[in-house]
Amino acid sequence: MIELEEALELVLARIQPVETEYISLADANRHVLAQDVISQIAMPPFARSPLDGYAYLAIDVDPRPLQLNVVSEIPAGTFSERVITRGEAAKIFTGAPIPPGANCVVRMEDTELMGDKVTISRPVLPGSNIVHKGEEIQEGDILLKRGFYLTPPAIGLLAAVGINQLKVYRRPRVGLLSTGSELMDVGQPLYLGKIYNSNSYTLRGMLQEAGCEVLVIPIVYDQIEDTLDALEKVSEADVIISTGGASVGDYDIMRHALAQFGCDMLFWKLNLKPGTPVSVGQKGKQLFFSLSGNPAAAMVTFELLVRPALRKLAGRSTPEEAEFQVKMAGCFGRPGKQRRFLRAQAVFKDGVIWADLAPAQGSGILRSMIGSHLLVDVPANHGPVEVGELLMARWIADWES
Ligand SMILES: Nc1nc2c(c(=O)[nH]1)N[C@H]1C(S)=C(S)[C@@H](COP(=O)(O)OP(=O)(O)OC[C@H]3O[C@@H](n4cnc5c(N)ncnc54)[C@H](O)[C@@H]3O)O[C@H]1N2
Ligand code: MOO
Numbered sequence: 001m002i003e004l005e006e007a008l009e010l011v012l013a014r015i016q017p018v019e020t021e022y023i024s025l026a027d028a029n030r031h032v033l034a035q036d037v038i039s040q041i042a043m044p045p046f047a048r049s050p051l052d053g054y055a056y057l058a059i060d061v062d063p064r065p066l067q068l069n070v071v072s073e074i075p076a077g078t079f080s081e082r083v084i085t086r087g088e089a090a091k092i093f094t095g096a097p098i099p100p101g102a103n104c105v106v107r108m109e110d111t112e113l114m115g116d117k118v119t120i121s122r123p124v125l126p127g128s129n130i131v132h133k134g135e136e137i138q139e140g141d142i143l144l145k146r147g148f149y150l151t152p153p154a155i156g157l158l159a160a161v162g163i164n165q166l167k168v169y170r171r172p173r174v175g176l177l178s179t180g181s182e183l184m185d186v187g188q189p190l191y192l193g194k195i196y197n198s199n200s201y202t203l204r205g206m207l208q209e210a211g212c213e214v215l216v217i218p219i220v221y222d223q224i225e226d227t228l229d230a231l232e233k234v235s236e237a238d239v240i241i242s243t244g245g246a247s248v249g250d251y252d253i254m255r256h257a258l259a260q261f262g263c264d265m266l267f268w269k270l271n272l273k274p275g276t277p278v279s280v281g282q283k284g285k286q287l288f289f290s291l292s293g294n295p296a297a298a299m300v301t302f303e304l305l306v307r308p309a310l311r312k313l314a315g316r317s318t319p320e321e322a323e324f325q326v327k328m329a330g331c332f333g334r335p336g337k338q339r340r341f342l343r344a345q346a347v348f349k350d351g352v353i354w355a356d357l358a359p360a361q362g363s364g365i366l367r368s369m370i371g372s373h374l375l376v377d378v379p380a381n382h383g384p385v386e387v388g389e390l391l392m393a394r395w396i397a398d399w400e401s
Contacts (some may be wrong), residue, residue: 001269004304004339007280008320010266012308014282017315018238021170028155030211031168032315033148039141039161042134046079047098050131054111054118055102056089062123070116074099089118098130105129137161147317149211169315174212175234176203177242179220179227179254180293198366199243199298206302207241209397210310227257231288238313240286241306244293246277254290255279263288271380272339274363275301287313294363300341303375303396323377323392329354332361332378332385339380343372344393355393372396 020034049055056068068089072082076095084090084101092098092105103126110122137143143161144154150168158166183197184190200216207214215237220230222245234240245254255268263281270278275297281288289306291298311319332342344355355376358368376393378385385391
């Protein structure tokens with residue numbers, strides 16, 4: 001039985017990021033950048049108007065009202081080289097370039113146009129309502145660094161500076177095995193003694209959200225031969241995750257199957273709950289995680305151990321999330337001898353993050369993950385957890401309620 005931190009060290013030491021590839025920006029969501037991105041242009045690329053109105057050359061002491069001759073019109077997408085001098089204005093629209101000579105924009109609502117003369121009821125000060133060139137991004141800015149996990153705002157930012165090809169790490173390929181002779185797939189009536197396989201569905205979604213390609217082997221019987229066959233089917237995967245058959249029972253064969261498959265076994269059992277009976281093996285470049293079959297336990301150990309491993313494999317610069325302090329909104333009577341991770345909702349009140357525990361904390365209770373944002377880290381041999389107590393916790397993905 002080893003500590004989580006020791007297990008993580010052992011696992012992370014065995015992982016190198018996957019190879020890189022070039023992809024188009026349209027395919028970049030949930031990929032990890034394998035290059036620093038330096039902007040070749042400024043954004044905006046020119047000084048522009050944030051309003052529909054009139055651009056002109058203001059001074060500090062313009063009379064009220066101010067009357068100007070309208071000498072040009074600049075819709076967005078065009079530009080005008082006509083220099084605006086004192087007494088002149090250009091009719092301008094949101095997003096259009098400020099013409100040379102002008103030093104401000106007054107909004108349409110404060111003006112009245114008669115023929116080619118505009119009367120400005122409330123003149124503005126020099127510099128008003130101009131978005132300067134490079135206000136958001138300067139040419140040469142490092143926008144994003146290698147190891148950055150690309151999600152929509154970052155992809156939009158890359159589009160904003162005109163990037164259409166980029167170097168990323170290829171998606172990690174993950175094979176997913178649900179083992180258990182009691183399992184049936186959804187879509188059929190349930191036989192006596194059987195249950196539906198939920199782990200495949202939970203973990204497939206978690207893996208997809210983490211940017212992985214997933215190959216699912218839905219149900220593997222608790223027999224060495226079946227397990228070895230299933231392992232052969234995922235020979236292209238970088239990482240193989242199995243659930244079930246991880247403990248001490250006669251049919252808990254996963255770690256034996258892995259050893260027989262030729263894995264070098266790194267450890268068996270983590271000193272934490274839920275999900276104690278985890279083992280990890282390595283064969284060549286492939287890493288094998290055997291997780292508990294209990295649905296909540298599988299999710300928790302995925303968060304604590306597998307997710308950091310996948311992050312490093314995917315090329316991300318920060319494999320692990322830091323813990324932070326929370327205040328307990330509920331009590332928990334029996335944490336036990338082992339370190340324990342409690343599922344809880346984060347509630348912000350009076351400047352504090354309160355951890356509101358899920359009502360049931362059993363290893364098999366998948367419902368407790370719904371609406372949980374936190375895993376509260378209760379140390380080994382901790383007595384009962386009291387209301388108001390301060391403990392450390394880590395964020396997990398936001399499983400909305
Ligand atoms: N004598 C002992 N028994 C057990 C121990 C122990 O130390 N001594 N440890 C317990 C702990 S802790 C856990 S956790 C479980 C782990 O069991 P396994 O990983 O071997 O998992 P299974 O027995 O195969 O399954 C556990 C539970 O989860 C259900 N299950 C399995 N796969 C799925 C799936 N894909 N979808 C939904 N539900 C699944 C399975 O039917 C069982 O009810 O062992 C304890 N036993
Ligand atoms: O380790 Mo197990 O605590 O029941 O999930």
